[in-house]
Amino acid sequence: xxxxxxxxxxxxxxxxxxxxxxxxxxxxxxxxxxxxxxxxxxxxxxxxxxxxxxxxxxxxxxxxxxxxxxxxxxxxxxxxxxxxxxxxxxxxxxxxxxxxxxxxxxxxxxxxxxxxxxxxxxxxxxxxxxxxxxxxxxxxxxxxxxxxxxxxxxxxxxxxxxxxxxxx
Numbered sequence: 001x002x003x004x005x006x007x008x009x010x011x012x013x014x015x016x017x018x019x020x021x022x023x024x025x026x027x028x029x030x031x032x033x034x035x036x037x038x039x040x041x042x043x044x045x046x047x048x049x050x051x052x053x054x055x056x057x058x059x060x061x062x063x064x065x066x067x068x069x070x071x072x073x074x075x076x077x078x079x080x081x082x083x084x085x086x087x088x089x090x091x092x093x094x095x096x097x098x099x100x101x102x103x104x105x106x107x108x109x110x111x112x113x114x115x116x117x118x119x120x121x122x123x124x125x126x127x128x129x130x131x132x133x134x135x136x137x138x139x140x141x142x143x144x145x146x147x148x149x150x151x152x153x154x155x156x157x158x159x160x161x162x163x164x165x166x167x168x
Contacts, residue, residue, distance in 0.1 A: 006049070007063070007066045007067050007070050008070060009048075010044075010045050010048030010049040010051075010052065011045050011049075011066075011067055011070030011073075012070075012074045013045075013048050014041045014048060014071040014074070015041065015045075015075035015076075015077070016074070017044055018037065018044075018072075018074075018075035018078075018149065019074075019075045019076075019078035019079040020082075021040065021041070022037050022038070022079055023083070023087075025090060025093050025094050026097065028094075035144075038075075038145055038148035039148055039152035040152065041075055041145070041152065042064075042067070042068040042071055042072075042151060042152025042153035042155075042156065043152045043153070043155075044071075045067040045068060045070070045152075046059065046063070046064055046152075046153045046157050046160070047156065050160065058161060059157045061154060061157055063157055064150075064155075064156065064157030064158070065150055068146065068150030068151065068152060068153030069149070071149040072142060072144075072149040072150065073146060075145050075149065076138055076142040076145045076146075080134065080137065080141065083126075083129065083137070084129065087126060087129070088126065088128065091123050091126045091127050092123065094123070095119065095120070098119065099116070099119070102115075
């Protein structure tokens with residue numbers, strides 16, 4: 001059995017990158033493509049882990065699972081911290097970006113006022129998150145992030161295993 005502490009550093013780096021991708025205005029749109037930002041977090045965790053291993057030591061599927069799990073947990077934690085500290089300051093930027101995207105998609109059609117009102121209320125709530133909202137959001141994010149980062153990490157680990165078998 002491997003030392004599980006070897007998973008933490010690569011997963012923490014991948015989780016930080018994952019949180020930045022999912023938090024930054026514009027970059028967060030990457031997740032519109034089948035949660036690609038989350039998938040990338042799992043891939044990065046395995047690649048970072050691979051650099052810490054000796055060349056002759058293989059990556060197992062269980063390594064991919066744990067790396068994906070920890071990347072999702074760290075990513076959720078970092079993003080929650082970003083949402084609490086910086087989120088209220090960039091909420092308006094995200095609102096205007098989303099508004100412009102909606103306007104372009106509707107190409108001249110008037111946006112119903114109730115939709116814009118709901119969007120404005122959501123932005124106002126994001127500017128002043130409460131403790132319960134933050135905790136619920138964190139736990140939901142942990143679940144979703146972990147699922148997709150595990151998927152990315154498992155696929156990357158399997159790809160590396162297959163490549164090593166072909167070379168060997």
